[in-house]
Amino acid sequence: MDGNGEQQARENRQEEYRLLVESIKPKHNLLQNCVNAFLVGGAICLIGQLFLIFYSGQGLGEKEAAAATAGTMVFIGALLTGMGVYDKIGKFAGAGSIVPITGFANSIVAPAMEYKREGFVFGVGAKMFTVAGPVLVYGTLISCIIGIIYFLLQ
Amino acid sequence: MGNKCGEQSVSFSQPLVITSGANIVGPDEGKGPLASYFDLILDDMLFGEKSWETAERKMLEESAKLALRKINLQPQDIDFFLAGDLMNQIISANFAARGLGIPFFGLFGACSTFAEAILLGGILIDGGFARRVLLSSSSHNLSAEKQFRFPVEQGVQRSPTAQWTTTGSGAVVLDAEGDGPRVSKGTVGKVLDLGVTDANNMGAAMAPAAADTILSHFQDTGTSPESYDLIVTGDLGKVGQEALLQLLRQRGCDPGDKVRDCGLLIYDLAAQDMHAGGSGCGCSATVFTGFLLKKLREKEYQNLLFVATGALMSPLSCQQGETIPAVAHAVAVSG
Incomplete structure (x- = not known):
């Protein structure tokens, strides 16, 4: 058999095995996951909204109240992560607790906790953004691009 | 090649004896159906240590010592110690070997390491290079998660096909003669x-x-x-x-x-x-x-x-x- 034939045979075997594994694999329950994500994600946003109303009622302006709300939610996310609760919420809620800002706090605090044995520089400092880093990098990049488009359109 | 058999198998000239076996497991394994078969069930994933990595190496070292203690052997009674684990540079096995002071082969075969150790230990004895060997391998759920996946406190869902890294360590003494399987x-x-x-x-x-x-x-x-x-x-x-x-x-x-x-x-x-x-x-x-x-x-x-x-x-x-x-x-x- 020539080289191409062998490669073809290997690809066939791999494809055949892929189909076998697909047929065995347990599937995610998409509907259940969506419902869980909706409920928990919605609840987190509702709590945020309550804080926003509270801060606005205390006489903060629109921007200041929004910043105070974000700060409070980040604090709660970090606290629950530190108490070992947020990963349990995440297990149930999936994207519902990853997408809100509390999830962002979780993704920074979790690696910071994990790597504190490796010291403050090469551990906490270096590893803190292993999960959140890409979000920050591409978030910043996309905002710059959108900013330029907005500027050019004006 | 007398004891090689077929393309990839070995057949020992006389059966080798597993004279002792010992193990230590974590809390989750201690709640499982095999709980009554384990020698020591930890109630603390840190095993009194400061990190998961040091806990894992302590488990490996202690299970190896326990396997010796069960049949009243000292480390100097063993010719070679063969061990491995999942950590980078197999630090659990290497550091445990530092504590045991037995001539040491470090192995990496991921989760196949324990069978690899039995095979190689058997080959050493059957080849006439050793009379008695100590074999061990370990893994720790949290040190493995940290190295291979997400931080432990990260709030993500695991895939339904994902497996759970066992916290535990097992060791056996393999001997040219004696009582046992x-x-x-x-x-x-x-x-x-x-x-x-x-x-x-x-x-x-x-x-x-x-x-x-x-x-x-x-x-x-x-x-x-x-x-x-x-x-x-x-x-x-x-x-x-x-x-x-x-x-x-x-x-x-x-x-x-x-x-x-x-x-x-x-x-x-x-x-x-x-x-x-x-x-x-x-x-x-x-x-x-x-x-x-x-x-x-x-x-x-x-x-x-x-x-x-x-x-x-x-x-x-x-x-x-x-x-x-x-x-x-x-x-x-x-x-």
């Missing part, structure tokens, strides 16, 4: 890869290697599924086990209901929410040293084929999009 032959696995890239589905990546080693073992040694009471694979989990059964049947071998898996034996999957089952060098090592050795000693099982499987990827190779190669080593043990 006997190892008569074994098969050294080839590294196989059928293109699985999902590190959350290691069972599927390892099943082809397990099937290949089992079939080669039968062919090389002139045995068949009827020769064994059970064929116990190490850590294929639910998905991998089903894939193994289908692969065996495709190649004309029907093992009936003789196939068991350490990853499925160690946990109550539904009650403990362990997804596809256990994995890690510590899974097959603790199930072997606890459950299987006891059943062999009590003659409930006469002949076992123990097939430990290992997925040989690293986090780096996965990030670079490589597929997952796997290996399986088999040893035949009789009661």
Whole structure:
């Protein structure tokens, strides 16, 4: 058999095995996951909204109240992560607790906790953004691009 | 080559004896169905240490010492210590060997390490290079999660095909003579890869290697599924086990209901929410040293084929999009 034939045979075997594994694999329950994500994600946003109303009622302006709300939610996310609760919420809620800002706090605090044995520089400092880093990098990049488009359109 | 048998198997000139076995497991394993077979169940994942990594090496060292203590041996009575684990540069085994002071071979075969150690230890004794060897492997759920997956407190959902790295360490003493279950032959696995890239589905990546080693073992040694009471694979989990059964049947071998898996034996999957089952060098090592050795000693099982499987990827190779190669080593043990 020539080289191409062998490669073809290997690809066939791999494809055949892929189909076998697909047929065995347990599937995610998409509907259940969506419902869980909706409920928990919605609840987190509702709590945020309550804080926003509270801060606005205390006489903060629109921007200041929004910043105070974000700060409070980040604090709660970090606290629950530190108490070992947020990963349990995440297990149930999936994207519902990853997408809100509390999830962002979780993704920074979790690696910071994990790597504190490796010291403050090469551990906490270096590893803190292993999960959140890409979000920050591409978030910043996309905002710059959108900013330029907005500027050019004006 | 007197003791090589067929393409990839070895047959020892006289059976080697497993004179002692010991293990230590974590809290989750202690809540599983095999709890009564373990020597020590930790209630603290840190084992009184300051990090998960140091806890793992302490487990490995302590289980090795316990295996010696059970038959009143000292480290100086052992010719060689063979051990391995999942950590980068196998630090658990290396650092435990520092404490034991026995001439040491470090092994890496991922979750297949325990069977690899038994095979190599047997070869050392049968070749006349040693009289008695100490073999051990370990894994720790949290140190493995940290190295291979997400931080522990990260709020993400695990894939239903993901396996749970067992916290545990097992050790055996293999001797040229003595009382205990006997190892008569074994098969050294080839590294196989059928293109699985999902590190959350290691069972599927390892099943082809397990099937290949089992079939080669039968062919090389002139045995068949009827020769064994059970064929116990190490850590294929639910998905991998089903894939193994289908692969065996495709190649004309029907093992009936003789196939068991350490990853499925160690946990109550539904009650403990362990997804596809256990994995890690510590899974097959603790199930072997606890459950299987006891059943062999009590003659409930006469002949076992123990097939430990290992997925040989690293986090780096996965990030670079490589597929997952796997290996399986088999040893035949009789009661």
